[in-house]
Amino acid sequence: MSVRVDLQSPRVLAPLPERLRDVKLIGLGGVGGIVARYGALYLSALDEATRLVLIDGDVFEPKNASRMLFSSHGNKASVVCEDLMRAVDESFLSVVAIEEFVTDKNLPRLIREGDTVLLAVDNHATRKLVSDYVRDKLNDVCLISGGNEGAGSDSTGVIQRGTYGNVQIYLSQEGIDITPALTQFHPEIESPADQLPNEVSCTDALSSTPQILFANLAVASSILNAFWLHLCGVLHYPEVCFDIHDARMQPMPLPSTLRAPRR
Numbered sequence: 001m002s003v004r005v006d007l008q009s010p011r012v013l014a015p016l017p018e019r020l021r022d023v024k025l026i027g028l029g030g031v032g033g034i035v036a037r038y039g040a041l042y043l044s045a046l047d048e049a050t051r052l053v054l055i056d057g058d059v060f061e062p063k064n065a066s067r068m069l070f071s072s073h074g075n076k077a078s079v080v081c082e083d084l085m086r087a088v089d090e091s092f093l094s095v096v097a098i099e100e101f102v103t104d105k106n107l108p109r110l111i112r113e114g115d116t117v118l119l120a121v122d123n124h125a126t127r128k129l130v131s132d133y134v135r136d137k138l139n140d141v142c143l144i145s146g147g148n149e150g151a152g153s154d155s156t157g158v159i160q161r162g163t164y165g166n167v168q169i170y171l172s173q174e175g176i177d178i179t180p181a182l183t184q185f186h187p188e189i190e191s192p193a194d195q196l197p198n199e200v201s202c203t204d205a206l207s208s209t210p211q212i213l214f215a216n217l218a219v220a221s222s223i224l225n226a227f228w229l230h231l232c233g234v235l236h237y238p239e240v241c242f243d244i245h246d247a248r249m250q251p252m253p254l255p256s257t258l259r260a261p262r263r
Contacts, residue, residue: 015231019142020050023227024111025118026102026130028056028076030211031146032120034220039118039227040084044091051094054081055110057101058197075099101198102126107133111141116230118223119145122211124192125199131170131182131189139175142230144168145182146223148216150209162212163245165219169226169238179238180255218244 023043025036036054043050054077061073072079081097088095100106111117111134119130127145134141144167151162168186171178183190222240229235237251 013228013232013234015046015048015228016233017048018114019116019231019233020046020048021114022051022053022112023116023118024053024055025120026055026110026126027120027122028054028080029058029120029122030213030216031122031148031220031223032056032118033076033080034217035118035120035223035227036080036084038220038224040088040093040095042224042228044088044093047092049092049094051096052084053096053098053110055098055100055102057099101196102130103196103198104129104133108137111138113138113140115141116227117141117143118227119143120147120220120223121145121197122147122150123194123197124189125194125196127182127189128192129196134170135172135177135181139172141170141172143170143182144223144226144230145170146219148211148219150211152209160209161245162210163215164241164243165215165222166239166241167219167222167226169230169235171230171235171238185255212244215244218242218249222249 020043023039025032025039028036040052043052056075056077058076059074060076060079077097077099081095084095098110102110107130117130117134119127121127130143134143146165146167148165149160149162151160168182169179170181222242226235226240238254239252240249241252242249
């Protein structure tokens with residue numbers, strides 16, 4: 001079983017209906033807000049019943065307006081959901097808001113077999129939590145996780161210029177890992193230096209590293225590209241990296257070996 005495809009044989013790409021059931025988007029900030037709007041625009045144009053579930057426990061505040069689009073202040077999932085429902089009310093797409101941060105307690109309720117999960121969060125602790133859960137508990141799932149560095153000191157004290165980002169894809173079919181878990185080749189996710197959002201104090205949240213709007217746009221676009229390829233059954237890479245400073249975008253090849261089968 002493989003996700004490699006023959007790219008030398010051009011054909012019209014169309015989404016597979018069985019992959020359009022439930023799409024879960026975790027994180028509605030600078031990246032997730034863009035993914036939600038353009039993802040909903042695409043899904044609403046299809047003649048398929050699809051449910052887009054928006055999950056975030058955070059709120060929009062005036063300071064967010066420099067790199068996020070929102071119509072009102074309040075919970076991010078609910079505000080974006082209300083905006084999208086007005087735009088897609090005559091389509092087969094339904095949009096649901098869940099005003100929660102993901103935790104080890106609510107993940108079994110939020111993510112289920114057959115889901116496509118788009119993870120647009122800004123902390124490694126959440127990436128590890130979701131990655132470990134889908135790999136250990138689910139047999140059939142696609143997790144697409146994207147993020148970009150902030151401009152300034154990161155959680156380890158290293159100065160970043162804010163132009164780099166990446167998207168990782170974890171795909172499991174019938175209990176077999178088709179691509180690596182998010183943690184396998186990324187020690188910063190395997191052993192995160194940060195905390196889950198619900199564990200962070202208000203003071204720490206206010207001091208988070210700012211991000212560049214255009215890097216947010218780049219990672220959101222990369223998430224949506226991978227999402228579309230997955231829906232069409234032709235996603236052929238486990239990770240893509242980019243740097244808007246150097247005008248680079250590079251997919252990573254599938255590793256020759258993965259971890260031992262889980263079962």
